[in-house]
Amino acid sequence: MLEAAVGGVDVPGGLPVGVPPRAALDDLPDGLLIADDRARVVAFNRAAVRMTGVPAGSALGGDFRDVLPLHDAEGRDWWKCVAPYEGLSTRTRHPERSLYLADGTELLVTAAYRRDARGRVERFTVSLRDAAARARRERDRADLVSTVAHELRSPLTSVKGFTATLLAKWHRFNDDQKRVMLETVNADADRVTRLITELLDVSRIEAGRLEMRRRVVDLPAEVRRAVAGRIAAGDAADRFRFEARGPLPELWLDPDKIDQILGNLLENAVRHGAGTVTIVVEPDAQERGAAVSVRDEGEGIPPEAAQRVFRQFWRGPGGNRRAGTGLGLFIVKGLVEAHGGTIAVRRAPGGGAEFRFTVPAGAPAHTV
Secondary structure (H helix, E strand, O other), rough: OOEEOOOEEEEEEEOOOOOOHHHHHOOOOOOOEEEEOOOOOEOOOOOHHHOOOOOOOHHHHOOOHHHHHEEEEOEEEEHHHHHHOOOOOOEHHHOOOOEEEOOOEEEEEEEEEEEEOOOOOOEEEEEEEOOOHHHHHHHHHHHHHHHHHHHHHHHHHHHHHHHHHHHHHHHHOHHHHHHHHHHHHHHHHHHHHHHHHHHHHHHHHHHHHOOOOOOOOHHHHHHHHHHHHHHHHOOOOOHHHEOOOOOOOOEOOOHHHHHHHHHHHHHHHHHOOOOEEEEEEEEOOOOEEEEEEEEEEHHHHHHHOOOOOOOOOOOOOOHHHOOOOOHHHHHHHHHHHHHHEEEEEEEOOOOOEEEEEEEHHHHHHOOO
């Protein structure tokens, strides 16, 4: 009698033809259970052990329905519902669906059949995936909906209120009062437009559909323009200091996206930092492009949070919703990487936070 070693246990009768050896099965990132024509477990890889908590020694040789009891969201025994060995002989697979172990652990399960010439099951293969990643995506989508609802409610309420008031009582207000209300409506409309633009940017970044319109860009001039925009918007001129160090190579960049990167980083430094905001433009360390550093003199970012600042909806300590949507730095990272550059955050030489990004030199293969 053949002996097949799978998952560290010898299974009498050997593996069905075509089943990979134990080492190959254990290399798979997904859990895998294989049952033979008598519903006995003949393969149970390391990932399946980790996901289910069932030792390989207990699984191998047992009835797969006992080894892997799965239930749907209504608590029904899934194996009784699908009856793998008694059901339709034309079935070849079960598409992925969410099922639960006895302890409530959620798994994403797919299954496939191998049948003989008469349609009888020769092998039943079950694949298991951790549902945690999907749960995180669902939480992100819920956060997105919550953020959009929260951010839109306030400006839209203002727009609606002032518009209705002006329409109903136009002649009761003097010109200065009308101007104040219309300026408020205009500012709130800009806020809604910006939020929608951010959401579209997030969508394009996640889908890899950012369109790059590159041309030769004078990076120091772009920085000066971004600073001038902040000053025109009401920031004090002495709040900013700009340094251009050394000659830069020719840079083919998307000027609109560079403006967006600089605008978001400057706004972040002004809103969350303190003291002087210093912007430094210089050749990168390898002199293959340019590096831009935006530094403030505030409290800085804790080291343990440095890897999280570029995630969606990240906010600093306290999680103040009025501090913004939490999408700005995520968008900045996506735009920098779309240029082929990198971005990181660290403690600035004089304290505070320093965001430093690089962009490569040279013309792209195709420009628009």
